[in-house]
Amino acid sequence: MTTLTVRPAVDRAPRRRRRRSDRATVYLLLLPSLLPVLVLSVFPLLRGIYLGFTDARAGRNVEISFTGLANYRELLHDELFWSSFRIGLLWAFSVTVLQFLLALGLALLLNQRLRFRGLARVLAVVPWAMPPVVVGILWRLVYHPDAGLLNEFLYRIGADGLRTTWLGDFSTALPAVIIVGVWAGMPQTTVVLLAGLQSVPRELHEAAAVDGADAWQRFRSVTLPSLMPVIVAITSLDFIWNFNSFGLVYVLTAGGPGGRTMLPMLFAYEEAFRYGDYGYAAALGNVMVVIVVALLAVYLRRRLREANQ
Amino acid sequence: MTTWGHDPTIRSGGATSRSGDTTIGPGDVTARSGDATTRSRFGTTARDGHPTTGPIRSGVGTGRARKRRRGLGTGLQYLALAAYLIFLAFPLVWLLSTSFKPPRELVRLHPTLIPESPTLANFVQAFTEQELGRAAWNSLQVSLASAVLTVLVATPAAYALARFRTRLGTVALGWVLLSQLFPFVLLIIPIFLVLRQVGLANTHAGLVLIYVVWALPFALWMLQGFVRSIPRELEEAASVDGATRLQALRRVVFPLLTPGLVATAVFAFISAWNEFFFALVLIKTPELATLPVALARFVGIEGTARLGPLAAGSLLATLPSLVFFAIMQRRLASGSLAGAVKG
Numbered sequence: 112m113t114t115l116t117v118r119p120a121v122d123r124a125p126r127r128r129r130r131r132s133d134r135a136t137v138y139l140l141l142l143p144s145l146l147p148v149l150v151l152s153v154f155p156l157l158r159g160i161y162l163g164f165t166d167a168r169a170g171r172n173v174e175i176s177f178t179g180l181a182n183y184r185e186l187l188h189d190e191l192f193w194s195s196f197r198i199g200l201l202w203a204f205s206v207t208v209l210q211f212l213l214a215l216g217l218a219l220l221l222n223q224r225l226r227f228r229g230l231a232r233v234l235a236v237v238p239w240a241m242p243p244v245v246v247g248i249l250w251r252l253v254y255h256p257d258a259g260l261l262n263e264f265l266y267r268i269g270a271d272g273l274r275t276t277w278l279g280d281f282s283t284a285l286p287a288v289i290i291v292g293v294w295a296g297m298p299q300t301t302v303v304l305l306a307g308l309q310s311v312p313r314e315l316h317e318a319a320a321v322d323g324a325d326a327w328q329r330f331r332s333v334t335l336p337s338l339m340p341v342i343v344a345i346t347s348l349d350f351i352w353n354f355n356s357f358g359l360v361y362v363l364t365a366g367g368p369g370g371r372t373m374l375p376m377l378f379a380y381e382e383a384f385r386y387g388d389y390g391y392a393a394a395l396g397n398v399m400v401v402i403v404v405a406l407l408a409v410y411l412r413r414r415l416r417e418a419n420q
Numbered sequence: 421m422t423t424w425g426h427d428p429t430i431r432s433g434g435a436t437s438r439s440g441d442t443t444i445g446p447g448d449v450t451a452r453s454g455d456a457t458t459r460s461r462f463g464t465t466a467r468d469g470h471p472t473t474g475p476i477r478s479g480v481g482t483g484r485a486r487k488r489r490r491g492l493g494t495g496l497q498y499l500a501l502a503a504y505l506i507f508l509a510f511p512l513v514w515l516l517s518t519s520f521k522p523p524r525e526l527v528r529l530h531p532t533l534i535p536e537s538p539t540l541a542n543f544v545q546a547f548t549e550q551e552l553g554r555a556a557w558n559s560l561q562v563s564l565a566s567a568v569l570t571v572l573v574a575t576p577a578a579y580a581l582a583r584f585r586t587r588l589g590t591v592a593l594g595w596v597l598l599s600q601l602f603p604f605v606l607l608i609i610p611i612f613l614v615l616r617q618v619g620l621a622n623t624h625a626g627l628v629l630i631y632v633v634w635a636l637p638f639a640l641w642m643l644q645g646f647v648r649s650i651p652r653e654l655e656e657a658a659s660v661d662g663a664t665r666l667q668a669l670r671r672v673v674f675p676l677l678t679p680g681l682v683a684t685a686v687f688a689f690i691s692a693w694n695e696f697f698f699a700l701v702l703i704k705t706p707e708l709a710t711l712p713v714a715l716a717r718f719v720g721i722e723g724t725a726r727l728g729p730l731a732a733g734s735l736l737a738t739l740p741s742l743v744f745f746a747i748m749q750r751r752l753a754s755g756s757l758a759g760a761v762k763g
Contacts, residue, residue: 133584140580141588143573144636151611151633152599158613159606167609213504220501225494231501233746234508240745242694244712245734248719249515258531258727260514266530294511326493348600355603358696362716379605384701389609396606403601 162393169387182394192395194370195378196402198285202374203354206292211346213293214300219330221301222308239298247362250291254278278364284371288363295359296352300345307341308334343414347407354403375399519543519731526727542728543736552733554707555714562624562710563692563740566631570639570688571681573632578643579673583652596637604697612702622704630702631692639684646680647673690741711737 163182167175186192221232238246253260254277262274277287311334319329357376360366366373366381375395383392513533518526520538525531547553581588611630612621620626650673658668696712703709709717715737718730 137580137584137586137588140576141586144577144640145588147573147629147633148595148636151614151629152595152607155607155610155614156599156602158610159602159608162609163606216500217504220497220504223497225497225501227501227505231505234505236745237512237742238508240741241738242696242712242741244694244696244716245738248715248730248734249511251719252518252727252731253511253514255727257529258518258526260510260531260533263531294507297508351600357604358712358716361696362719376603376605379603380701383605383609392605393609396603399603400601400606 159393160397162390163397164394165390167389167393169383169389175390178390182391183398185391186394186398191370191373191378195373195375196398198371198373199354199375199399200402202285202289202292202372203350205289206296206353207346207350209289209293210296210300210349211342214297214304215342217297217301218304218308221305235301236298238295239302241295243295243358244362246291246295247359250294251278251363254287279368281368281371284364284368288360288372291359291363292353292356296349300349303341303345304338307338311337339414339418343411347410350406351403354399515731515735518727519735521728523726523728542732546729546733546736551706552711552714552718552729555709555711556736558624558708559693559711559737562627562631563689565624565628566635566692567685567689569628569632570635571685574636574639574643574684575677575681578640579647579669581640582644582647592637592640596641599637608698608701611698615702621702622708624708627699627702627710628692630698631688631695634695634698635688635691639688642687643680643684646677646683650676686744690744693737693740 162175164177164179165175166178166181167173217231217235221228221235225231241249252258256262256274256276256279259277261277265271265273275283277283315333315337316329319333324332355376356374357380360372360374361377361380364372366377376399379392379395379399382388382395517533517535519542520540521531521535522537522539522541525535525537547556580586581592615621615626615629620629654672654676655665655668658672659665663671694712695710696716699710699713700716703713706717711733715730715733718733
């Protein structure tokens with residue numbers, strides 16, 4: 112609102128000229144930012160979408176021709192595509208939901224006046240500060256069959272029978288990877304929810320308490336409704352990030368064993384950079400966008416309807 | 421310290437409620453929770469059967485019972501907090517412990533949590549034998565260049581967005597959100613082709629360009645918040661005193677903007693330092709690899725005895741962002757940087 116400040120009267124007369132020179136200045140100041148973003152972000156994105164409808168392949172001077180929906184027809188019959196999208200959705204849903212529930216619990220705790228709250232707040236963001244590759248390496252050490260923390264812990268508590276090669280076993284690989292995803296993503300969600308909790312007006316809580324609402328009732332009817340916009344925003348973003356995630360699982364399992372953790376991005380990466388099938392990989396990318404947008408639309412519409420009731 | 425981030429914090433709050441508007445307006449929230457309170461009041465009165473004394477009684481009469489229940493609740497809360505801390509901390513402790521273990525302890529049948537004869541050999545080995553040293557140097561160069569370039573490019577634009585009324589600010593924010601939707605695989609192929617065309621594929625310069633572009637939207641958004649927190653009146657006062665616009669900028673705006681510039685630079689540095697996917701695809705020469713890529717390569721070929729150097733290297737790779745987070749802790753807690761760093 113600072114734009115409404117009263118200007119000195121002298122400025123009045125040449126206003127039109129000023130405005131035009133202002134516009135020139137604005138564009139001059141914005142150009143160094145806009146140009147690289149246009150060349151290396153907007154243009155590649157549009158081009159990438161287009162490539163999904165072509166037969167582009169790796170290699171220099173390869174002719175690219177428009178093939179319409181051919182890539183998508185091929186996708187329909189690709190077993191690996193179906194399994195990677197099933198795995199991708201399972202992964203994204205489980206990680207987002209678990210991460211949200213755990214983060215909500217932690218945020219509520221950190222919002223209380225507890226001892227060690229400072230320490231907990233610091234520890235809660237440490238996983239967030241780690242490069243995804245390091246998170247992957249860290250958990251490889253935890254899951255390591257011989258030198259790993261988890262197997263050693265199971266041995267010490269006498270549950271020797273449960274020891275396994277967590278990331279190499281067909282049945283445990285996906286759950287093991289999901290836990291890592293939750294561990295890595297929880298801090299950010301916690302911080303966002305905590306910020307949301309702190310902006311819930313205290314008066315509402317006090318009014319509810321005076322009216323005799325117990326803690327659970329206050330949570331249900333005061334905290335949760337006030338927090339809902341934040342919850343919707345962060346769970347949507349988390350879902351997108353998780354569905355498009357790459358580095359973490361690449362380091363943990365590279366999609367194995369037997370494709371049991373082959374997320375869509377890993378599959379697309381393989382298609383593009385192992386087999387050089389750019390068009391097919393871009394088509395996969397397009398399908399990923401469509402799926403995410405469709406799911407988000409359903410989710411946001413339901414939330415909106417509930418909110419309007 | 422007050423100008424540090426006072427305003428951006430508020431602004432980000434505004435942004436959340438603005439995005440909230442699409443779902444529930446802030447007005448709606450109060451109205452609805454108001455309803456809810458009324459409902460719960462009716463609920464209690466109906467159960468108690470003493471409409472007027474109900475609330476008062478629960479406030480005064482059952483003090484001791486309430487205290488006991490709170491004691492139990494607090495105990496449970498500490499228990500839950502302890503569980504969280506174990507889940508969050510143990511993997512980290514394990515990384516720390518592994519990085520100090522000599523090979524002999526790593527191949528042992530039953531490893532211990534605390535190394536029996538801790539050694540620094542892993543850190544030395546990580547940076548001499550395993551080429552991680554060179555990768556760290558590469559990462560440092562790339563990240564520093566990205567940070568400096570991002571600030572240079574973003575500062576004028578952020579100033580323009582904050583001081584002039586233009587729709588581009590909304591467009592920039594929209595692009596930040598929209599670009600999250602698209603998987604990198606859609607971007608990487610055309611980017612790779614563009615860079616190859618201009619001879620920048622497989623070079624650090626190309627990587628730096630990508631990182632700047634990638635960091636820009638958020639950097640712009642963050643930095644224009646900092647600019648807005650500097651009162652426009654200060655600039656106007658300076659120009660009344662006879663300073664030209666440029667002088668006003670240099671003498672008044674710039675000094676006040678320093679914290680914002682530092683925050684932007686650090687954000688750009690960290691996102692470049694942590695980035696993996698573009699570096700993996702765009703850099704083919706092993707000597708040019710950045711630290712995350714070098715570490716990931718190392719993963720494929722490690723034997724149990726070499727876990728030590730791997731852990732040591734990973735730990736060192738975490739240090740820069742850890743320092744950043746330690747500095748930014750308070751602002752992170754306020755949520756104003758909540759969208760800042762995502763791998």
